[in-house]
Amino acid sequence: MITVRHASDRGQANFGWLQSRHTFSFGSYYDPHHMGFSALRVINDDIVSPAAGFDTHGHRDMEIISLVLEGEIEHKDSQGNRQTLPAGEFQLMSAGRGIYHSEYNASSTQALRFLQIWIEPNEQGGEPGYQQKDFGKQAGSTIIATPTGEDGTLRIKQDARLLQLILPPSESVTLSLEAGRHAYVHQVAGTLDVETTSLAPGDGAKIEDVPHLTFSNKGNETSQALVFDLP
Structure with missing residues (x-):
């Protein structure tokens, strides 16, 4: 089963210096029907004004992934x-037993846009950690995060995998999903067909009980998506 969460249906927040779209309940946006999916708890599409940002604040027991789409983060x-x-770079901060951090727009003239993603860990406490890597823009699927950190991937404290999917026009790729697992697709840029379901930028799709997924780009521009393989 594939269930679409359209970009226009997401929650919104506007603080002047920050404009955000929330795929799942976050902050003052609450929807009991959209509290997360499996271990995936947050996908925020944030636009931060020049020289503004998130002051120092704390987290614990959360895996926090950031992907910069435009501009630069100062962490x-x-x-x-x-x-x-x-x-283009990915950041994974494991909050563990507790960490404080700040995230600022490094530019005084250009806006910053990034995806903020939270995944609930399968272990509590532990040493906080920080990882950062550029995985490039290779066509096809690229594994970004795994539970073991194998093959140069970011190590995430959950039985989950994150893939970056980049498809030029007229290209397609098929991925397998083990029995009992879930998948979530967040469309970043361009359009994408997941089986017979079409996604536009900002759309998401919950996927359950589908063993094989065919992703196709039937549009005229390169498609970019994030695919979460979840317990």
């Missing part, structure tokens, strides 16, 4: 990490 945390995250 600082209580583990001593001070990094710049440019467009």
Whole structure:
């Protein structure tokens, strides 16, 4: 079964310096029908004004993934990490038993747009961690995060995998889903057909009881999506 969550149906927040679209309930946006999916708890599409950002705040027991779409993030945390995250790179912060961090738009003239993703871990406490990597823009599917960190992927504290899917026009790819597992697709750019279901930018799709998924780009521009393989 494939259930679509259209971009226009997402929650909204506007704080002046921050405009955000929430796929699932977050902050002041609450919808009991959209509290997350499996271990996936948050997908926020954030636009941050120049030189603005999130002041230092804390998290614990959450796997927090960021993907910069436009601009650069200036990251600082209580583990001593001070990094710049440019467009195209992935960041994974494991909050563990507790971490404080700030995220700012590194530019004083250009807006920052990034996806903020939270995944609930399958272990509590533990040492906080920080990972960052550029996986490129290769056509097809690229594994970004795994439970083991195998083959240079980011290591996530959950039985979950994150894939980046990039398909030029007229291209397709098929992925398998083990019995009992779930998948979630978030469309980043371009259009994508998941089996017979079409997704536009910002759309999402919950996928259950589908052993094989064929992704096709029938549009005129390159399609980019994130695919979550979840317990």
